[in-house]
Amino acid sequence: xxxxxxxxxxxxxxxxxxxxxxxxxxxxxxxxxxxxxxxxxxxxxxxxxxxxxxxxxxxxxxxxxxxxxxxxxxxxxxxxxxxxxxxxxxxxxxxxxxxxxxxxxxxxxxxxxxxxxxxxxxxxxxxxxxxxxxxxxxxxxxxxxxxxxxxxxxxxxxxxxxxxxxxxxxxxxxxxxxxxxxxxxxxxxxxxxxxxxxxxxxxxxxxxxxxxxxxxxxxxxxxxxxxxxxxxxxxxxxxxxxxxxxxxxxxxxxxxxxxxxxxxxxxxxxxxxxxxxxxxxxxxxxxxxxxxxxxxxxxxxxxxxxxxxxxxxxxxxxxxxxxxxx
Amino acid sequence: xxxxxxxxxxxxxxxxxxxxxxxxxxxxxxxxxxxxxxxxxxxxxxxxxxxxxxxxxxxxxxxxxxxxxxxxxxxxxxxxxxxxxxxxxxxxxxxxxxxxxxxxxxxxxxxxxxxxxxxxxxxxxxxxxxxxxxxxxxxxxxxxxxxxxxxxxxxxxxxxxxxxxxxxxxxxxxxxxxxxxxxxxxxxxxxxxxxxxxxxxxxxxxxxxxxxxxxxxxxxxxxxxxxxxxxxxxxxxxxxxxxxxxxxxxxxxxxxxxxxxxxxxxxxxxxxxxxxxxxxxxxxxxxxxxxxxxxxxxxxxxxxxxxxxxxxxxxxxxxxxxxxxxxxxxx
Ligand SMILES: Nc1ncnc2c1ncn2[C@@H]1O[C@H](COP(=O)(O)OP(=O)(O)OP(=O)(O)O)[C@@H](O)[C@H]1O
Ligand code: SF4
Ligand SMILES: [Mg+2]
Numbered sequence: 001x002x003x004x005x006x007x008x009x010x011x012x013x014x015x016x017x018x019x020x021x022x023x024x025x026x027x028x029x030x031x032x033x034x035x036x037x038x039x040x041x042x043x044x045x046x047x048x049x050x051x052x053x054x055x056x057x058x059x060x061x062x063x064x065x066x067x068x069x070x071x072x073x074x075x076x077x078x079x080x081x082x083x084x085x086x087x088x089x090x091x092x093x094x095x096x097x098x099x100x101x102x103x104x105x106x107x108x109x110x111x112x113x114x115x116x117x118x119x120x121x122x123x124x125x126x127x128x129x130x131x132x133x134x135x136x137x138x139x140x141x142x143x144x145x146x147x148x149x150x151x152x153x154x155x156x157x158x159x160x161x162x163x164x165x166x167x168x169x170x171x172x173x174x175x176x177x178x179x180x181x182x183x184x185x186x187x188x189x190x191x192x193x194x195x196x197x198x199x200x201x202x203x204x205x206x207x208x209x210x211x212x213x214x215x216x217x218x219x220x221x222x223x224x225x226x227x228x229x230x231x232x233x234x235x236x237x238x239x240x241x242x243x244x245x246x247x248x249x250x251x252x253x254x255x256x257x258x259x260x261x262x263x264x265x266x267x268x269x270x271x272x273x274x275x276x277x278x279x280x281x282x283x284x285x286x287x288x289x290x291x292x293x294x295x296x297x298x299x300x301x302x303x304x305x306x307x308x309x310x311x312x313x314x315x316x317x318x319x320x321x322x323x324x325x326x
Numbered sequence: 327x328x329x330x331x332x333x334x335x336x337x338x339x340x341x342x343x344x345x346x347x348x349x350x351x352x353x354x355x356x357x358x359x360x361x362x363x364x365x366x367x368x369x370x371x372x373x374x375x376x377x378x379x380x381x382x383x384x385x386x387x388x389x390x391x392x393x394x395x396x397x398x399x400x401x402x403x404x405x406x407x408x409x410x411x412x413x414x415x416x417x418x419x420x421x422x423x424x425x426x427x428x429x430x431x432x433x434x435x436x437x438x439x440x441x442x443x444x445x446x447x448x449x450x451x452x453x454x455x456x457x458x459x460x461x462x463x464x465x466x467x468x469x470x471x472x473x474x475x476x477x478x479x480x481x482x483x484x485x486x487x488x489x490x491x492x493x494x495x496x497x498x499x500x501x502x503x504x505x506x507x508x509x510x511x512x513x514x515x516x517x518x519x520x521x522x523x524x525x526x527x528x529x530x531x532x533x534x535x536x537x538x539x540x541x542x543x544x545x546x547x548x549x550x551x552x553x554x555x556x557x558x559x560x561x562x563x564x565x566x567x568x569x570x571x572x573x574x575x576x577x578x579x580x581x582x583x584x585x586x587x588x589x590x591x592x593x594x595x596x597x598x599x600x601x602x603x604x605x606x607x608x609x610x611x612x613x614x615x616x617x618x619x620x621x622x623x624x625x626x627x628x629x630x631x632x633x634x635x636x637x638x639x640x641x642x643x644x645x646x647x648x649x650x651x652x653x654x655x656x657x
Pocket of ligand 3: 372373504
């Protein structure tokens with residue numbers, strides 16, 4: 001078990017290195033940080049001083065190592081745009097994005113899995129047909145349009161839910177949460193649905209096709225032949241066998257939700273990392289962009305690790321050769 | 327009274343190009359503790375008969391006529407939930423391929439315990455204990471440890487032993503075993519059949535044993551039914567059917583070749599193929615391949631009738647065709 005985790009972490013290392021290199025390359029080659037930081041008026045002496053201070057006179061490799069060392073400690077320098085430490089900016093924005101993404105993922109799973117099971121079991125019922133049609137809409141409408149439509153209906157026409165912002169937040173240490181206030185929860189609903197809808201339909205379709213596949217297998221027929229109740233056959237034997245692919249996709253999608261929260265955050269003016277990223281791109285704020293890139297990579301890598309661990313927990317066949325043998 | 331009675335069973339598959347009749351007028355009985363062997367070419371309807379008995383025909387397949395009775399009680403028209411209680415508890419099933427019949431994500435012990443707690447008034451602890459006993463009974467070495475193993479940790483033969491334990495653990499009165507050794511290595515087929523036979527005898531379980539292996543039939547079955555194109559064409563005591571088959575088809579199948587008459591050149595390998603369900607000829611379904619075919623066979627369908635020591639669906643055994651039977655050399 002432990003060696004399994006270590007080996008997975010080692011496999012993740014090259015990925016993180018490549019991403020760091022790209023981030024670093026952005027620093028080194030996109031724009032001239034010295035020029036950006038100095039502004040219009042400066043003397044040659046000032047310039048030289050800054051170059052030394054930033055370490056830009058050192059050899060390329062040394063610069064990369066310094067960058068890596070700093071990155072590991074969460075040091076990404078100052079934002080060009082806001083002149084504040086990047087780590088601080090990200091830490092400030094991360095809770096908003098993570099809460100939004102997690103809510104979206106929970107909605108997608110909590111609704112998508114039961115809908116998938118239902119449509120897989122009762123293929124021809126009218127409710128299944130309705131779900132499938134509905135899922136087509138979820139897949140084909142672009143996120144921003146769904147967001148705008150939801151705002152139109154629930155904020156503009158009905159006036160039930162806010163159309164932008166995060167509502168009131170409560171601070172728990174450095175974490176700011178919107179989950180503990182009424183206005184925070186209300187503000188979360190529309191963006192979470194917008195962000196989760198695509199994943200919801202994806203998971204529903206995946207669970208459905210996996211269920212249909214599994215229901216045809218011999219071990220399901222045999223479970224029925226043993227007289228097990230439908231509940232046990234469907235939710236025990238069948239659903240459990242659909243979990244491995246569902247976990248894979250759900251994991252990848254959680255990464256995607258966090259990474260692509262950008263659009264939803266823009267539509268709802270959600271004060272998360274995505275919005276920060278968009279604003280930074282507009283201002284060519286390289287340190288923030290680099291840090292964001294590396295953070296997203298770290299998120300993907302950790303999600304992959306969690307997915308692998310879940311496989312390990314769900315499917316005994318993957319445990320071959322570790323512990324008990326044949 | 328017989329344990330299982332199948333009467334005039336008819337199974338249909340509605341398809342876009344008309345209704346296929348997969349089983350047509352199938353009737354037989356199994357007495358308590360009796361082993362009925364079922365043989366016949368691929369596609370004859372052997373598995374279909376088993377599936378119809380346990381009520382697990384694959385849709386759109388459905389029972390379109392006839393009855394299935396267990397201890398006199400009709401079970402073919404029961405609601406799903408009531409039939410479910412009978413499956414496993416009264417009628418066990420053994421499938422062909424042990425590599426695919428066990429759920430890969432559950433330990434064999436859990437699968438055994440789940441089956442027992444579903445049907446028997448026992449708790450999880452008792453079920454676990456009995457699971458170990460069952461594994462011992464079917465000859466799994468170190469059962470106490472293996473009970474917590476997953477199916478992939480067993481060989482094919484061992485898995486089929488587990489499947490046998492699963493089919494028998496709620497102590498059903500009847501087991502439908504559909505080619506239980508076909509998927510196994512030839513070297514272990516005999517062991518598994520012997521195990522099945524001995525366990526069934528010990529527990530007094532009746533069995534419907536579907537197989538291609540005449541050797542297995544001869545050794546295991548009390549009676550045997552020969553199926554062809556969705557019908558039973560001969561049924562009788564195993565000795566008689568194997569050694570002295572009445573129906574021309576079973577005679578060919580058993581290799582009990584009648585003396586070569588002037589009309590029959592060779593019969594060892596039965597020529598031609600069984601008709602597809604969509605093209606079963608009128609009259610006797612065997613008539614395109616039968617060396618003794620005559621006019622009546624092409625228009626009138628023979629029912630099972632006394633033939634030698636058995637019952638066979640062949641016009642040669644109609645009393646009025648006695649002359650023909652003599653000439654055929656089958657008599
Ligand atoms: N879903 C289906 N739709 C239509 N016909 C079917 C279907 N399933 C099976 N059949 C037909 O029913 C007939 C009987 O099939 P069955 O599986 O009972 O044969 P079998 O005697 O068990 O053969 P085998 O020795 O190959 O197992 C076959 O002709 C088959 O083509
Ligand atoms: S009924 Fe006729 S065709 Fe059919 S088996 Fe008997 S002799 Fe042959
Ligand atoms: Mg079969």
